[in-house]
Amino acid sequence: SRPVLEIKGLDVDYGYGPGAVRAIHDVNLTLGRGEVLGLAGESGSGKSTLAYGLTRLLPPPGVITGGEVLYHPRDGGPAVDILGLDEAGLRAFRWAETSIVFQGAMNSLNPVHKISTQLTDVIKAHEPDSTQAQRLVRARELLRLVGIAADRLESYPHQLSGGMRQRVMIAMALALEPQVVIMDEPTTALDVVMQRQILRQLVRLREELGFSVLFITHDLSLLVEFSDRIAIMYGGRIVEQAPSGAIYRDSLHPYSDGLLHSFPALHGPRRELTGIPGSPPDLRAMPAGCAFAPRCPKAFDRCATEVPRLGPPDGHPDRSVACWLHPTAS
Numbered sequence: 001s002r003p004v005l006e007i008k009g010l011d012v013d014y015g016y017g018p019g020a021v022r023a024i025h026d027v028n029l030t031l032g033r034g035e036v037l038g039l040a041g042e043s044g045s046g047k048s049t050l051a052y053g054l055t056r057l058l059p060p061p062g063v064i065t066g067g068e069v070l071y072h073p074r075d076g077g078p079a080v081d082i083l084g085l086d087e088a089g090l091r092a093f094r095w096a097e098t099s100i101v102f103q104g105a106m107n108s109l110n111p112v113h114k115i116s117t118q119l120t121d122v123i124k125a126h127e128p129d130s131t132q133a134q135r136l137v138r139a140r141e142l143l144r145l146v147g148i149a150a151d152r153l154e155s156y157p158h159q160l161s162g163g164m165r166q167r168v169m170i171a172m173a174l175a176l177e178p179q180v181v182i183m184d185e186p187t188t189a190l191d192v193v194m195q196r197q198i199l200r201q202l203v204r205l206r207e208e209l210g211f212s213v214l215f216i217t218h219d220l221s222l223l224v225e226f227s228d229r230i231a232i233m234y235g236g237r238i239v240e241q242a243p244s245g246a247i248y249r250d251s252l253h254p255y256s257d258g259l260l261h262s263f264p265a266l267h268g269p270r271r272e273l274t275g276i277p278g279s280p281p282d283l284r285a286m287p288a289g290c291a292f293a294p295r296c297p298k299a300f301d302r303c304a305t306e307v308p309r310l311g312p313p314d315g316h317p318d319r320s321v322a323c324w325l326h327p328t329a330s
């Protein structure tokens, strides 16, 4: 079926001219309608840069230097390139079409305003003709959706737990019924039990409301459990992409293997946690070949000299990998 978002050949740099470093390289990624797509990778792999880039929220000195981000509107009309929208177009787009819950978002609620004000302000900005009474009804309904009692509308952020503040952020993100909700590690600051609860709730809401989710985390175990597909990033590139079950059962990229062994097995006997020796590449001194080669237990000569292209490996049309162990058809 028709996807909702198609990222094509996206490049993002930090800085300009000779001092620029490339943080996102030629990223191609498609978000299906109603799909939960997980994006994983170690710290510094470019996950947030990708999320900010595709929503045009990249802080300076971040610059998008190439590619397109096609958004398919719900009315079936022609696709819109988000990268080509002007300020007015972007204002209409944000919250209503695509909303984003930032890393550390639960601390970004305004401390001096009640929850009711913050929720109704989001609605008011996009629906100026609505009445405050209508907006309050919506705000109450939104809190119910995320499992918070309506009397919490009268609370200030400091009166809520971290988990509740996170749910309020999710309620705000859903306020205008967007087609796409992006969550950038919304749960790292919360305990593991809370992380699971919030993700489970999000997946349930997705089924109820029909939006798509791009969920960013370095906790692959959460993604294996809750997402339909997983994309793995390393050094600013997608290195593998596949249905979650396929990643869990037989990941093809040695980096994905490394990430999978960095968390305890979901089912069956516990595996030893090894982590990945070495550290992520320095953007200012990227290896000439595969960025993972210096840390890769399976690297061979070619890996040090040529960057592998992302593509479907033999016999797996529904997955893609960028690794010389699995040359692609092209």
Ligand code: ATP
Pocket: 014, 023, 041, 042, 043, 044, 045, 046, 047, 048, 049, 050, 060, 061, 062, 103, 218, 283
């Ligand atoms: P984390 O898991 O820690 O959130 P991430 O995958 O979201 O990491 P990004 O924050 O997107 O990674 O960073 C990607 C790369 O871009 C890193 O090497 C980082 O150092 C670099 N970077 C991020 N912001 C800037 C900036 N403002 N100026 C220069 N480089 C930056």
Ligand code: MG
Pocket: 047, 048, 049, 103, 184, 185
């Ligand atoms: Mg990040």
